Amino acid sequence: MIRALGMMSGTSLDGVDAAMIETDGVRIGGFGDSAFRAFGDNESAVLHAGLGLWPDAPEVAELAQLVQAAHSDLARQFPDAQLIGFHGQTLAHDPRGRGTHQAGDGAALARMTDRPVVWDFRSEDVRQGGEGAPLVPFFHWACANWAVGQGRLPAAPVAFLNLGGVGNISWVDPTAPAPETAGACVAFDTGPANAPLNDLMRRRRRQSRDEGGALAASGTADQDIVAAFLDDPWFRRPAPKSLDRDQFAGLTRAVAPLSDSDAAATMVSALAGSVAAGMAWLPAMPAQVLICGGGRHNAAIMDALAAALPVPVRPVEAIGLNGDMLEAQAFGWLAVRVLRGLPISGPMTTGVPAPVCGGRISHPRSRD
Numbered sequence: 001m002i003r004a005l006g007m008m009s010g011t012s013l014d015g016v017d018a019a020m021i022e023t024d025g026v027r028i029g030g031f032g033d034s035a036f037r038a039f040g041d042n043e044s045a046v047l048h049a050g051l052g053l054w055p056d057a058p059e060v061a062e063l064a065q066l067v068q069a070a071h072s073d074l075a076r077q078f079p080d081a082q083l084i085g086f087h088g089q090t091l092a093h094d095p096r097g098r099g100t101h102q103a104g105d106g107a108a109l110a111r112m113t114d115r116p117v118v119w120d121f122r123s124e125d126v127r128q129g130g131e132g133a134p135l136v137p138f139f140h141w142a143c144a145n146w147a148v149g150q151g152r153l154p155a156a157p158v159a160f161l162n163l164g165g166v167g168n169i170s171w172v173d174p175t176a177p178a179p180e181t182a183g184a185c186v187a188f189d190t191g192p193a194n195a196p197l198n199d200l201m202r203r204r205r206r207q208s209r210d211e212g213g214a215l216a217a218s219g220t221a222d223q224d225i226v227a228a229f230l231d232d233p234w235f236r237r238p239a240p241k242s243l244d245r246d247q248f249a250g251l252t253r254a255v256a257p258l259s260d261s262d263a264a265a266t267m268v269s270a271l272a273g274s275v276a277a278g279m280a281w282l283p284a285m286p287a288q289v290l291i292c293g294g295g296r297h298n299a300a301i302m303d304a305l306a307a308a309l310p311v312p313v314r315p316v317e318a319i320g321l322n323g324d325m326l327e328a329q330a331f332g333w334l335a336v337r338v339l340r341g342l343p344i345s346g347p348m349t350t351g352v353p354a355p356v357c358g359g360r361i362s363h364p365r366s367r368d
C-alpha cells in the first residue's frame, strides 16, 4: 500500500482540496487527513479570467505558477505523503476539438514538494478518442467496494452523484472484480451544477455561493426556462459525455430577467431536471443515489433532487465517506494506479475505445 496525497481544484474555482489515502491502486486501505485551501479574491479573479484559455495563451504561465504555489503550500501539511496526485486547474475542456487543459506543471510541483507527482491525468484519454472526463468513476467503484467490505452498503449497484461546478454521475457495481471490467461502471457528466449558481451569486450579490441554498429556497423556478434548458440535444445524447464548465451559458442568459431568488431557484430546478434526465442512461435503476461534492450542502438542491429522482437520495456520509474530499482522495488513488500502470478510464466512463492508463509521472530531481 502507498500513502498518496490527492489534490483537486475543481471547476467551482473555490480552492484546493487535499486528502491522504492509503491504497494499492485497487483496494482502499484507509483514509487519512485532509485540508482545504481557499483561493483568495485575487487568485480567484485571475483564475476566472483564465477560463477558456489553452496552453499557448501568454497568460497561462503566470496562472500555472499560481496553481503550483497554492498546491505546494497545501502539500506542506502532509509530510507523510509518498506520492502526490495533482489534478491541476481545468481552464478549458473541448475533447472533440482542442483537447483538455489543466493548468499547473506537475514537474515543477515535484521539485517544490520533493515528492513524485502524477499529473496530466486527462490528455492521454482524449488523445485516444475519449472524453477525458469524468475520471472519478473508477474511484467510485473502489469506494462502493470499500463500503460493502465495511458492511455499510449492500453488494448491489449504486450511483454516486458528484455536485461540483459541473455534475457527474457514476453507476457502479461493487461486485465486479475491477473497475475496468465490462459492466462495472457507467458514468458521464449530468449538466451544470454549482458553477452557474456561484457565478450568479458573485455577479448579483458579491457572494461566492448561495449559502445552504437559502436564496434558491426562497424563490420560484421558472418552469418554461427549465423546460427549454432540458430540451437541449445534449441531454438526448447517450453516455459517455463530458461538459466544459460554461457550456450552458444559455441558462445564465435565460434567467437574467428574473429576480435573484427566482433565478437561483430556476438553476436548482434545472440541475435536478438534468440529473433526472441522466438517469435514463444508467444500465439499471440504482437502489440509491449517494451525493458527494459541495452541492450536497445546498438544501434547495438536495430537496429538488429528492423530489425529481425515483430512488432515495443521501449524502455519501451515509456510507462513511467524506463527500467534501472524495475527489481529492480520487486523485490520490488514481495516482497510485498510474504508478502501477493500471487503467484510469474506459469505454463506459469516458468513451475511450479501450481502457487507458493516462497521466504523467514527474520525479523531484528529474528535469522533465
Ligand SMILES: Nc1ncnc2c1ncn2[C@@H]1O[C@H](COP(=O)(O)OP(=O)(O)OP(=O)(O)O)[C@@H](O)[C@H]1O
Residues within 6 Å of the ligand: 008, 009, 010, 011, 012, 013, 014, 162, 163, 164, 165, 166, 167, 194, 195, 198, 208, 209, 210, 211, 212, 213, 292, 293, 294, 295, 297, 298, 327
Ligand atoms: N454550505 C454551502 N452552501 C451552498 N453551497 C455550497 C456550500 N458548500 C459548498 N457549496 C457549493 O459547492 C461548491 C464546491 O463544490 P466542490 O468542492 O465539490 O466543487 P469542485 O471540486 O470545485 O468542482 P468539480 O467537481 O466540478 O471539479 C461551492 O463552490 C458551492 O457552490
Ligand SMILES: CC(=O)N[C@H]1[C@@H]2OC[C@@H](O2)[C@@H](O)[C@@H]1O[C@H](C)C(=O)O
Residues within 6 Å of the ligand: 010, 011, 090, 093, 100, 132, 133, 134, 135, 136, 137, 164, 165, 166, 167, 168, 189, 242, 243, 327
Ligand atoms: C474537464 C474537467 O475538469 N471536468 C471535471 C468537471 O467537474 C465535474 C465534472 O466536470 C467532471 O467531468 C470533472 O471532474 C471530476 C473530478 C472527474 O473527472 O470525475
